Amino acid sequence: MSQSYNRGLIEDFGRWREFEAGMWAWIFHKFTGWVLIGYLFTHIAVLSTGIPAAGAGEAAIAAGNDVYTQTIVSLEGLLLVRILEVGLLAVAVFHMLNGTRLLLTDLGIGLDAQDKSFYASLILTGAITVASVPTFLAGAF
Numbered sequence: 001m002s003q004s005y006n007r008g009l010i011e012d013f014g015r016w017r018e019f020e021a022g023m024w025a026w027i028f029h030k031f032t033g034w035v036l037i038g039y040l041f042t043h044i045a046v047l048s049t050g051i052p053a054a055g056a057g058e059a060a061i062a063a064g065n066d067v068y069t070q071t072i073v074s075l076e077g078l079l080l081v082r083i084l085e086v087g088l089l090a091v092a093v094f095h096m097l098n099g100t101r102l103l104l105t106d107l108g109i110g111l112d113a114q115d116k117s118f119y120a121s122l123i124l125t126g127a128i129t130v131a132s133v134p135t136f137l138a139g140a141f
């Protein structure tokens with residue numbers, strides 16, 4: 001007979017302390033993937049406001065009086081949207097760097113340094129995000 005293994009309860013939230021870098025990398029990669037999928041649908045919904053602009057005259061579009069341009073300008077004027085864009089950049093950069101790390105690992109490159117490469121992807125994501133904050137928030141105040 002086979003022995004059973006006690007994997008613990010799903011509700012045992014104290015187990016997160018036992019997670020190593022690989023588990024955190026997996027959790028963050030899944031989370032960022034879902035965030036990017038959610039952003040994709042939100043982005044499509046916002047861009048669909050441009051459909052009425054297709055019927056607008058060329059003069060209205062050139063003057064920026066069409067529905068799409070007004071929607072984008074009004075959203076970019078909100079500080080919350082600009083902060084969310086910084087978050088989106090952080091999510092996209094981490095997902096890209098961690099995906100590259102996983103690809104290299106699958107190819108057998110850097111198998112001994114998976115923890116270090118995960119931490120490097122976190123640090124590089126933080127550096128890129130912090131460096132981009134002035135660009136995203138320019139003109140918001």
